[in-house]
Amino acid sequence: MSELVFVFQTLVDGLLLSGGYILIALGLGLIFGVVNYVNVAQAEFSMFAMYGTWVLWIALGLDPFLSLAIILPVFAMIGVAFYVSMVRAVRTRDHGVHILMTLGLAFILQNAALLIFSADVRTIRTAYSAASFNIGGVSINIVKLVAFLIAIALFFALIAFLNKTRTGRAIRAVAQDESLAAAFGVNVDRIFMITVAIAIALAAAAGTIMMPHLFVQPMVGQFFVLFAFAIVVMGGMGNLKGALVAGLIIGVVEAFGQVYIGGLAGRIIVFALILIILYLRPSGLFGRSAL
Amino acid sequence: MTAVLASPRIYVPLAALILFIAAAPWFSPFYLNMAILFLLFAIWGHAWNIIGGYGNSLSLGHAAFVALGAYVPTLMLRAFDLTPIVGAVFGMLAAIAVAAFVGWVTFRLKGAYFAIATLAIITLLHYLTLHFRGLTGGAQGVSVPFRGHDPLYLQFSSNLYYFYILLVMAVLVTWIMQRFDRSQFGYHLRAAGQDEAAAQSIGIDTRQVKLWGFMMSAAITAAAATVYAQFIYHLDPFYVVHIQLSILILLPAVIGGPATVWGPVVGAALLVPVEQLAQRELGGTYAGAQLILYGLVVILVLRYLPEGIVGILGRYYSRLLARLPGGDDIGGKSKPRRQSD
Amino acid sequence: MSDLILDVRGLTAGYTEEPIIQDMGMRAERARITGIIGPNGCGKSTFLKAIVGIVSPTSGQVMLDGSDVTYNTPFETLKYGLAYIPQGRQVFADMSVLENLRMSAYTLRDETVIRGRFDEAFTHFPRLYERRQQLAGTLSGGEQSMLSFAMAMVLQPKCMLLDEPSLGLAPTMIEQIFETIIEMNEAGMSMVVVEQNINVLFQIADYIYILDSGRNRFDGNPEDVLKQEELLKLYMGVQA
Numbered sequence: 120m121s122e123l124v125f126v127f128q129t130l131v132d133g134l135l136l137s138g139g140y141i142l143i144a145l146g147l148g149l150i151f152g153v154v155n156y157v158n159v160a161q162a163e164f165s166m167f168a169m170y171g172t173w174v175l176w177i178a179l180g181l182d183p184f185l186s187l188a189i190i191l192p193v194f195a196m197i198g199v200a201f202y203v204s205m206v207r208a209v210r211t212r213d214h215g216v217h218i219l220m221t222l223g224l225a226f227i228l229q230n231a232a233l234l235i236f237s238a239d240v241r242t243i244r245t246a247y248s249a250a251s252f253n254i255g256g257v258s259i260n261i262v263k264l265v266a267f268l269i270a271i272a273l274f275f276a277l278i279a280f281l282n283k284t285r286t287g288r289a290i291r292a293v294a295q296d297e298s299l300a301a302a303f304g305v306n307v308d309r310i311f312m313i314t315v316a317i318a319i320a321l322a323a324a325a326g327t328i329m330m331p332h333l334f335v336q337p338m339v340g341q342f343f344v345l346f347a348f349a350i351v352v353m354g355g356m357g358n359l360k361g362a363l364v365a366g367l368i369i370g371v372v373e374a375f376g377q378v379y380i381g382g383l384a385g386r387i388i389v390f391a392l393i394l395i396i397l398y399l400r401p402s403g404l405f406g407r408s409a410l
Numbered sequence: 411m412t413a414v415l416a417s418p419r420i421y422v423p424l425a426a427l428i429l430f431i432a433a434a435p436w437f438s439p440f441y442l443n444m445a446i447l448f449l450l451f452a453i454w455g456h457a458w459n460i461i462g463g464y465g466n467s468l469s470l471g472h473a474a475f476v477a478l479g480a481y482v483p484t485l486m487l488r489a490f491d492l493t494p495i496v497g498a499v500f501g502m503l504a505a506i507a508v509a510a511f512v513g514w515v516t517f518r519l520k521g522a523y524f525a526i527a528t529l530a531i532i533t534l535l536h537y538l539t540l541h542f543r544g545l546t547g548g549a550q551g552v553s554v555p556f557r558g559h560d561p562l563y564l565q566f567s568s569n570l571y572y573f574y575i576l577l578v579m580a581v582l583v584t585w586i587m588q589r590f591d592r593s594q595f596g597y598h599l600r601a602a603g604q605d606e607a608a609a610q611s612i613g614i615d616t617r618q619v620k621l622w623g624f625m626m627s628a629a630i631t632a633a634a635a636t637v638y639a640q641f642i643y644h645l646d647p648f649y650v651v652h653i654q655l656s657i658l659i660l661l662p663a664v665i666g667g668p669a670t671v672w673g674p675v676v677g678a679a680l681l682v683p684v685e686q687l688a689q690r691e692l693g694g695t696y697a698g699a700q701l702i703l704y705g706l707v708v709i710l711v712l713r714y715l716p717e718g719i720v721g722i723l724g725r726y727y728s729r730l731l732a733r734l735p736g737g738d739d740i741g742g743k744s745k746p747r748r749q750s751d
Numbered sequence: 752m753s754d755l756i757l758d759v760r761g762l763t764a765g766y767t768e769e770p771i772i773q774d775m776g777m778r779a780e781r782a783r784i785t786g787i788i789g790p791n792g793c794g795k796s797t798f799l800k801a802i803v804g805i806v807s808p809t810s811g812q813v814m815l816d817g818s819d820v821t822y823n824t825p826f827e828t829l830k831y832g833l834a835y836i837p838q839g840r841q842v843f844a845d846m847s848v849l850e851n852l853r854m855s856a857y858t859l860r861d862e863t864v865i866r867g868r869f870d871e872a873f874t875h876f877p878r879l880y881e882r883r884q885q886l887a888g889t890l891s892g893g894e895q896s897m898l899s900f901a902m903a904m905v906l907q908p909k910c911m912l913l914d915e916p917s918l919g920l921a922p923t924m925i926e927q928i929f930e931t932i933i934e935m936n937e938a939g940m941s942m943v944v945v946e947q948n949i950n951v952l953f954q955i956a957d958y959i960y961i962l963d964s965g966r967n968r969f970d971g972n973p974e975d976v977l978k979q980e981e982l983l984k985l986y987m988g989v990q991a
Contacts, residue, residue, distance in 0.1 A: 390533045
């Protein structure tokens with residue numbers, strides 16, 4: 120019985136921690152699927168959002184979850200600036216060029232964070248940080264649960280936006296056939312800009328919701344983005360629903376590896392999994408479906 | 411060889427080389443260190459350029475080959491008292507094996523997959539190094555056992571010896587690259603990198619060619635890494651087995667000029683001194699400021715100079731050569747070749 | 752008197768040294784079906800693309816119902832009322848039929864207008880109404896053709912340019928598509944149809960142009976064209 124509870128506890132821990140990674144992977148997948156651009160610096164925006172959330176908490180005492188109301192629009196604007204300066208001109212060039220340019224950007228952002236915030240680890244511990252409740256012996260941390268629920272809510276909001284709104288449909292249309300969409304009057308450049316803005320806002324949301332149970336230092340993004348790439352590869356490039364499922368699976372795999380084998384085994388399994396999937400099913404477990 | 415020496419194009423590199431050899435004994439420790447790192451990154455840059463430049467396959471995993479070239483001989487030295495001169499062979503074999511595996515998995519796929527797979531392999535190796543503490547020393551890293559001045563174990567009383575060893579390697583690798591650049595293998599790899607479908611249509615097995623290129627690249631990287639390990643004598647997994655080093659390895663070729671013989675050399679000659687000086691001047695208070703500069707340079711070069719610096723430099727150099735006495739008749743023949751776009 | 756909906760004069764397009772089409776002209780009358788035929792690679796598709804602005808012409812003039820639309824983008828041309836339905840039934844494959852129509856109505860903002868246009872399209876193509884929730888990529892070739900027709904109709908064009916509507920369709924489907932073309936024409940739509948399948952075209956077209964090597968070769972009523980047996984044999988094989 121207690122063994123079973125332990126298994127469930129590991130399962131729940133793994134699931135709850137996957138929310139942030141899923142949001143980063145969604146942004147990566149969205150930019151890749153619509154704009155055909157590979158952004159390796161995606162999680163550096165999450166890192167800055169974590170610092171932003173931390174500053175709002177330190178300076179104004181703003182609750183980290185409430186600070187989403189500020190973080191999301193601000194990072195959407197940053198996403199627009201990113202599109203104009205880094206994406207637009209090189210969009211049609213090789214993926215290698217995108218990766219190198221965004222690596223350069225990641226270098227800049229990481230070291231800018233180092234200059235501004237130093238290498239010290241920063242955390243937010245709210246009054247309710249340690250609060251948790253119990254279901255049949257499985258303990259569920261409130262902060263992690265809220266973070267996870269926000270991530271899932273943002274996922275469904277994104278899907279609804281893409282399916283139910285005029286702009287969302289135009290984003291999908293551009294992803295499917297750029298020239299046909301343009302023929303019906305869609306301003307493709309504007310759609311790319313909106314897509315990148317949403318993707319960067321999602322990355323920022325990931326940072327903000329992870330801040331209350333994780334920590335930030337200038338290099339966290341490097342690890343986040345690797346995890347997000349693992350999710351994107353497993354879920355299928357540009358497949359958003361695949362990213363959700365793959366994110367949950369990878370969260371659980373890492374948790375079980377860590378608990379049952381110990382140390383860094385969880386991460387080792389996750390990155391070995393990337394190579395195995397690329398070998399067995401390069402289109403991802405769920406195929407590369409369009410948006 | 412005599413044909414190469416007859417061409418005026420070689421004069422400037424040759425003069426620089428002779429000056430470099432002659433001046434080395436008078437370098438201060440700081441500049442000797444800088445010169446050693448320049449040679450090292452020029453070699454690594456050449457190696458990366460084979461697959462990343464000519465093969466146009468973006469490797470983010472070259473630190474994995476550095477790690478294997480550094481760790482494998484060092485661990486063998488510790489365990490079996492095996493000289494790194496022999497250990498280097500095992501390091502190279504390990505690197506070739508990993509390259510063969512990654513290449514075999516990904517060269518049938520398109521686009522960003524190779525980059526992601528190489529990213530996965532360096533990350534995997536990083537965590538494996540940390541995880542298997544007993545073998546690798548984990549996060550503490552591992553040291554090369556100190557033997558004093560022992561040339562058979564590549565340990566020397568002065569860093570000048572490492573300088574000369576790496577210099578010989580750098581000249582050798584540059585010469586190999588000069589040959590490679592005009593070889594059938596070089597043409598095939600360039601073709602496979604630029605337009606896979608077109609290359610296949612003229613009968614090139616692009617997957618095979620890239621695989622060989624990647625393995626060659628891995629072997630050279632590992633060989634230089636073995637010398638590097640003896641030079642630094644302590645292997646830190648957060649530097650040697652880390653994605654950051656992968657990026658430092660690819661920068662000289664990308665900025666200097668991908669798929670050119672001199673690109674990685676010019677890139678390393680530019681980047682290493684900038685990095686070292688910036689680190690000395692800004693290091694303590696503004697740690698990381700030099701890397702911001704790096705990031706900016708990468709973005710600007712990719713955006714505005716996709717051929718890299720030698721693309722421009724080469725044109726001026728040819729113009730200069732044409733003005734030299736007897737230069738104009740050769741000027742036409744030795745114009746810089748069109749670089750990949 | 753003839754009432755021209757589309758008047759194309761001296762259109763040249765392609766590469767500067769070797770134009771794909773050269774000095775081509777066409778006059779399409781209002782509420783009529785104008786056919787264009789010619790051997791493969793004669794520049795038929797490029798001609799249509801140059802008219803709507805997908806390929807920009809180097810010289811010449813395109814007048815649509817009295818307005819000059821020569822150098823407009825495809826979307827601007829569409830706004831003026833010239834709809835182009837490309838080869839190969841271009842639809843958004845991973846969107847439902849209804850979503851495809853919504854995309855074609857992207858520039859219309861008034862929901863009641865949009866509803867009205869959809870109703871109109873669905874009365875023309877009841878089959879599409881039955882399948883409105885189905886993904887366009889899972890429709891049959893003929894249904895996809897209907898969908899691209901319907902998408903063009905939503906914008907109520909003055910004239911439609913069809914690039915080989917029968918290409919790759921089963922014979923029964925071809926019949927259906929041409930019935931639709933006749934129906935729409937009888938409702939007053941002006942049409943320009945490029946076809947390889949000349950047998951059908953001769954039955955429905957009011958006037959026919961023959962192109963060859965990027966130039967006009969002959970034009971006339973179907974009866975006149977049919978008298979040009981040499982031409983037909985030369986360019987169309989022995990179909991005629």
